[in-house]
Amino acid sequence: MSRFTGLIPLALVRPFNALGGLLLLVAAMLPWATFLLNDGPFPEKSTLQYFDAPFELTGFRWHLLVFGVVALVTTFVPLRGKDRVLRALGWGGLVIGLVCGYFIAENGGGFGAITAADGASAFGSVVAVLGGLLLILGSMAKPLDEIPEWPTSLFGLTGMAARLEAYAYLIVAFAGVLWLVTQTLTAGGIGGAAFPYAGPIFLAFLGFAGGLLGALHGIGLTRWVSHLSEKHRAFSIIVLLACAFLLPFPFTGAGSQYWMQVAAVIGVYAATAIGLNIVVGLAGLLDLGYVAFMGIGAFVAANLSGAVASQVGLDLPFPVAALIAAVIAGIFGAIVGSPTLRVRGDYLAIVTLAFGEIFTRAAQNNIGELTGGASAIPGVPQVTMFGTAFNEKITLFGAELPSGVLYYFMIVLVVGAIMAVFANLKNSRMGRAWIAIREDEDAARAMGIRTGKAKILAFLVGAMLAGLAGAIFVHKLGTASYDSFKFLESVTLLAAVILGGMGTIPGAVLGASLLFVLPEKLREFDDFRLFFFGLALVFIMRFRPQGLVPDRHRRAELAGETAEGKPIETEEEQAVLEHEERGHAGPSAPKEDRA
Amino acid sequence: MTALLEVDDLSVAYGAIEAVRSVSFVVEEGQIVCLIGANGAGKTTTLRTISGLLRPRAGDIRFDGKSIAKEPAHVILSRGVAHSPEGRRVFARMSVEENLLLGAYTRKDEAGVRTDMNRVYELFPVLGERKQQKAGLFSGGEQQMLAIGRAMMSKPRLLMLDEPSMGLSPIMTQLIFDTIKELQQQGTTILLVEQNALAALALSDRGYVVDLGQTTLEGPGHDLLADERVRAAYLGQ
Numbered sequence: 036m037s038r039f040t041g042l043i044p045l046a047l048v049r050p051f052n053a054l055g056g057l058l059l060l061v062a063a064m065l066p067w068a069t070f071l072l073n074d075g076p077f078p079e080k081s082t083l084q085y086f087d088a089p090f091e092l093t094g095f096r097w098h099l100l101v102f103g104v105v106a107l108v109t110t111f112v113p114l115r116g117k118d119r120v121l122r123a124l125g126w127g128g129l130v131i132g133l134v135c136g137y138f139i140a141e142n143g144g145g146f147g148a149i150t151a152a153d154g155a156s157a158f159g160s161v162v163a164v165l166g167g168l169l170l171i172l173g174s175m176a177k178p179l180d181e182i183p184e185w186p187t188s189l190f191g192l193t194g195m196a197a198r199l200e201a202y203a204y205l206i207v208a209f210a211g212v213l214w215l216v217t218q219t220l221t222a223g224g225i226g227g228a229a230f231p232y233a234g235p236i237f238l239a240f241l242g243f244a245g246g247l248l249g250a251l252h253g254i255g256l257t258r259w260v261s262h263l264s265e266k267h268r269a270f271s272i273i274v275l276l277a278c279a280f281l282l283p284f285p286f287t288g289a290g291s292q293y294w295m296q297v298a299a300v301i302g303v304y305a306a307t308a309i310g311l312n313i314v315v316g317l318a319g320l321l322d323l324g325y326v327a328f329m330g331i332g333a334f335v336a337a338n339l340s341g342a343v344a345s346q347v348g349l350d351l352p353f354p355v356a357a358l359i360a361a362v363i364a365g366i367f368g369a370i371v372g373s374p375t376l377r378v379r380g381d382y383l384a385i386v387t388l389a390f391g392e393i394f395t396r397a398a399q400n401n402i403g404e405l406t407g408g409a410s411a412i413p414g415v416p417q418v419t420m421f422g423t424a425f426n427e428k429i430t431l432f433g434a435e436l437p438s439g440v441l442y443y444f445m446i447v448l449v450v451g452a453i454m455a456v457f458a459n460l461k462n463s464r465m466g467r468a469w470i471a472i473r474e475d476e477d478a479a480r481a482m483g484i485r486t487g488k489a490k491i492l493a494f495l496v497g498a499m500l501a502g503l504a505g506a507i508f509v510h511k512l513g514t515a516s517y518d519s520f521k522f523l524e525s526v527t528l529l530a531a532v533i534l535g536g537m538g539t540i541p542g543a544v545l546g547a548s549l550l551f552v553l554p555e556k557l558r559e560f561d562d563f564r565l566f567f568f569g570l571a572l573v574f575i576m577r578f579r580p581q582g583l584v585p586d587r588h589r590r591a592e593l594a595g596e597t598a599e600g601k602p603i604e605t606e607e608e609q610a611v612l613e614h615e616e617r618g619h620a621g622p623s624a625p626k627e628d629r630a
Numbered sequence: 631m632t633a634l635l636e637v638d639d640l641s642v643a644y645g646a647i648e649a650v651r652s653v654s655f656v657v658e659e660g661q662i663v664c665l666i667g668a669n670g671a672g673k674t675t676t677l678r679t680i681s682g683l684l685r686p687r688a689g690d691i692r693f694d695g696k697s698i699a700k701e702p703a704h705v706i707l708s709r710g711v712a713h714s715p716e717g718r719r720v721f722a723r724m725s726v727e728e729n730l731l732l733g734a735y736t737r738k739d740e741a742g743v744r745t746d747m748n749r750v751y752e753l754f755p756v757l758g759e760r761k762q763q764k765a766g767l768f769s770g771g772e773q774q775m776l777a778i779g780r781a782m783m784s785k786p787r788l789l790m791l792d793e794p795s796m797g798l799s800p801i802m803t804q805l806i807f808d809t810i811k812e813l814q815q816q817g818t819t820i821l822l823v824e825q826n827a828l829a830a831l832a833l834s835d836r837g838y839v840v841d842l843g844q845t846t847l848e849g850p851g852h853d854l855l856a857d858e859r860v861r862a863a864y865l866g867q
């Protein structure tokens with residue numbers, strides 16, 4: 036229940052929603068800029084001068100049209116959870132209107148650009164903002180509906196038939212995910228001189244994607260799909276892998292060298308983030324120097340790869356080099372992890388922070404002649420397997436795939452394998468022990484968990500995954516430089532884990548994708564991009580502190596929700612949770628029992 | 631009767647502060663033995679030392695005739711000493727079932743674990759009804775049941791309970807004490823630490839009074855109940 040509940044009378048809900056939907060619809064068909072901006076016409080023919088086809092909608096204008104139509108239909112049909120749908124559509128429309136409007140106004144030198152100037156008028160963005168606001172207001176009359184639950188089989192099937200039905204839904208759902216991923220990756224184009232409006236168009240697309248997902252969540256669809264995919268986990272993983280493999284093919288629109296490059300880098304960071312998630316998310320050990328393990332893996336692999344600048348003089352095949360890199364990173368992980376036996380919490384964070392810094396400085400100063408110092412180790416050869424260098428174009432099933440696609444495939448496989456490892460670890464005896472240590476280390480010891488061993492093992496496994504990711508990273512990049520493994524990277528990885536949701540796989544992957552795509556996508560805003568980035572983090576932490584894909588253990592703690600998703604109602608329940616937080620330190624205040 | 635646990639002139643210190651100076655007592659197989667005493671007398675420290683969470687400075691702890699004073703916590707647990715710590719300390723954000731599985735962490739026999747889990751659910755039906763719920767959402771008494779059940783999951787020969795009645799209503803306290811009696815009848819030896827001396831002594835075969843880190847008085851539960859000094863110091867009479 037939000038504090039705005041009851042802001043508008045119930046009688047106004049339907050008029051507000053209808054008008055809001057209508058305004059979004061109208062906004063889509065209006066021109067958006069009164070005159071030609073200096074950088075060229077604003078996309079989707081939305082500049083008045085080029086406004087020759089109001090009904091031939093593309094891009095953000097098409098998205099608004101869809102939102103408007105859906106909002107109008109939803110207003111007048113009975114649908115469970117419809118107020119959530121309308122609210123999400125409203126936010127989506129508002130974001131699209133604000134982002135494009137702000138950008139046009141800012142570039143055009145004033146509000147004339149988005150209202151009326153020189154006898155010309157173009158009210159598109161203003162109308163879209165109004166429509167969005169009306170829809171949001173419309174959801175504030177009464178508390179939001181419960182998100183509806185859907186039956187596992189919509190046709191009441193059982194056994195094999197139900198299974199096939201679920202498979203069909205999952206294929207459709209993942210195809211949708213593939214489409215959304217492709218669209219998000221390519222939204223706004225590459226940026227730079229050829230695409231001057233990449234930044235706002237991408238942000239506007241995020242508004243669309245957010246509104247869409249919010250609406251689907253509102254009617255219970257996303258929850259239902261995640262329930263189905265949990266039930267048919269093996270099948271989901273296969274479909275998900277298949278979708279990932281389809282991404283580079285020409286029909287998706289992401290099949291260019293540039294997007295493969297971006298996707299492969301995201302993959303590397305996603306793999307690293309999953310590794311960090313074991314250390315931080317599962318075992319609860321705050322590691323601020325994690326990227327150093329990725330760096331160790333990278334330098335080991337570079338030195339063993341036969342690069343001219345390498346001092347080792349070995350030229351090992353990539354799988355062997357990557358394995359050695361992972362093992363050495365793991366050994367360092369265990370070494371850094373061993374102080375965890377003595378220090379806890381903040382002190383551990385400082386130890387790891389110091390380790391990360393020692394690593395960067397040592398690499399910068401070329402200690403042991405293994406890192407190349409400031410001149411790095413250039414010329415790390417491309418991975419070559421079966422006679423094909425991984426940066427070549429390949430032809431698969433008659434389709435020509437862009438160069439770099441093999442790295443992408445490799446990283447997809449690696450991320451898939453790491454996901455499988457993580458999922459098994461989490462549900463294993465070891466995983467339970469890690470979670471228990473995170474929750475209450477003393478109680479964990481009383482259960483007979485060897486906490487020292489478990490903590491070192493968490494560090495070791497996490498560091499190995501980072502080392503492996505580093506080995507791939509360095510081959511793809513062709514250079515191993517200390518510059519890639521600085522403190523900021525550790526922080527970004529940690530932010531990815533926390534943002535995505537501690538202790539969950541999709542969370543880590545999503546977090547890594549967002550944090551490493553956003554800066555790439557927001558190049559347009561130059562100096563402002565870190566500002567936007569920070570702002571986005573602050574907002575997410577304020578409104579969704581449990582992360583985008585929360586772990587079920589964390590949900591209760593951070594969202595103020597109980598296991599059944601009900602808000603914590605009594606102070607006693609809160610006290611119970613807090614009591615467990617406090618640990619053993621003070622004498623426990625006796626609490627009255629309810630029984 | 632044979633002595634299952636013998637604590638012999640135990641001394642434990644946190645740095646320079648000596649919390650336990652000279653504690654000695656014996657728990658015989660099949661008995662309920664309780665340690666009573668004021669706040670800060672060293673009762674909890676004694677239990678934590680027996681279960682290996684703390685190291686003794688001097689003295690010996692023998693379980694089933696063998697010294698466990700220098701063994702790590704997981705070894706002591708697998709020998710058959712389970713510890714339900716003070717303040718319950720259930721894993722609040724894990725489900726009942728996960729809590730119980732963690733109690734059985736040192737065991738490898740999956741079938742046996744399942745059987746014992748069902749036994750816990752029989753003992754405390756409220757846990758069985760809500761096995762997927764987060765432990766943090768249970769009332770204090772229910773959490774105490776879970777803490778006892780979790781300790782029982784290691785199939786202990788000796789169950790050590792630290793202040794099981796702390797913060798509970800009289801009705802819930804009675805229920806917990808009835809359960810302790812039931813566990814004894816099923817063959818588990820129990821070492822109980824309690825501030826609720828009256829109820830604890832009434833239940834126990836033998837009691838020890840711990841004062842300022844030393845065991846000062848001992849005797850059968852009902853004898854101590856009748857002892858003038860105990861009544862004056864701990865029962866407020």
